[in-house]
Amino acid sequence: MTRWTDLVDAGARATFAAYFAKVDRALAALPRSEAEEIKAELEAHALDAFAASGEATSALSQLGDTDDFLPALVADRLRARAGRTFNPGDIAAALMRSAGAGIAGLATTVAAGLGYAVAVICVALGIVKFFAPHGTGVYRLDAGGIFIGSDANVQGVDLVGMWFSPLAIAVGVCLYVVLTWTFGRATVRKRAPLGCRPMED
Amino acid sequence: MDETVRDWERRWRKSVLPFAALAALRQGPKHGYALATALRDLLGAAAPEGTLYPLLNGFEREGLTIAEWAIQEAGPARKTYALTPKGEAVFDAAVKSWNGFSESLGGLTQ
Incomplete structure (x- = not known):
């Protein structure tokens, strides 16, 4: 059979x-x-x-019970796939599944999610710099302090100039690559219950 | 008190599951059911057998095991796992660590 x-x-x-x-x-x-x-x-x-x-x-x-071991296995496989393809769709699917694999999975998802958000912001600012060169970048403010971002009304000295664009994009891309490589190799275990659970009809 | 000790025993059995799985594979390649059978005798009903599969998946990803499908003469094809040289080295190091731990604990419990 x-x-x-x-x-x-x-x-x-x-x-x-x-x-x-x-x-x-x-x-x-x-x-x-x-x-x-x-x-x-x-x-x-x-x-x-x-x-x-x-x-x-x-x-x-x-x-x-499949609920005790398959979610962790599926989350591991999706993370491994994301780590191979670097595809944003695969990464999003892996993040969502990892969040359901217990507290450790949720923590991994939150940390990785924040990292990806920073990567996206870096790349976005780098692109915006091309279209709005005045007000986007790293500024030493007239009032003191440092500003990193995009604001048409910012008053200060642009410290990096147009170099901000390739630098921000490069930082965003590197962060995306490093995060995906690391996330793809993470192993998160949901704690299985102690002992065997009787089958539910 | 008996319930406390039984709970500790279940937790000990569960925590050594990865080490025990490598030990069982060290004896020779095994598919999932054979591994579960070998570990069931050692560990009792410490965890559902299905929990071996995320463990085996992790071993493969870490390069500790290699798996291949074997077509059987009778019955379904089975995926068999074997230790890689890296897996054997990790297991040997784990045995040394386990022996040291066991010796220390033995000194306290005498």
């Missing part, structure tokens, strides 16, 4: 169907090939456990 759909016992087949429907929902955020690979691995495990115990509910209870 290579699939649970080959199970002769209709009751066992129904129990497996319900469990793997949950698995499908949990893996929906991953690319299809990755989701299919994880699902195939879990199916093989579940079938081995069923062969040993002869009881579908017991076998799937051993494997555990």
Whole structure:
């Protein structure tokens, strides 16, 4: 028997169907090939456990509630994908999933999110400098202090001039690259419950 | 008091799970169910078997294990994990650390 759909016992087949429907929902955020690979691995495990115990509910209870281990696995895979592609969409998906993987995941998401916000602001200011050279950049204010940003009414001395544009864009891009590289390699674990939780029908 | 000790025991078993998983793989490549079976005997019902999969995923990402799918003559194809040289080196270092820790604790509990 290579699939649970080959199970002769209709009751066992129904129990497996319900469990793997949950698995499908949990893996929906991953690319299809990755989701299919994880699902195939879990199916093989579940079938081995069923062969040993002869009881579908017991076998799937051993494997555990999908809520206890799949969110962390999906978040790890999405982070790894973001770290490979550097695609903003992949990064956003990974950030959202990591936020759901416990307190550590939430903290990672908040920290990375703030970093990405700073990167975007740097690049935006660098571009704005081209269109609004007066009022955007690093200024020593007449009243004292330093201003970094964009304000048409700023009164002070532009310390960097037009160099601000390539510098700000470079800082933003470097920050984006470093953050994505680091975030893509982060491993965040949601604490699994101690002991096995009984299967809920 | 018994409940306190049982709770500690569950936490100890859970915390050594990564080390125990590397130890089991050190004995030879294993797929997920075989690894869970080896660890079940050692660790009892410390955690659902599914929690091994995020752990194994982390090992692969850190370069401690390498995985490959093996088509079986009977039954589904299985993904088998084996330690890499880096994984073996990390495990050997962990064993030294564990032995030192165990010795220190042994001195306190005698």
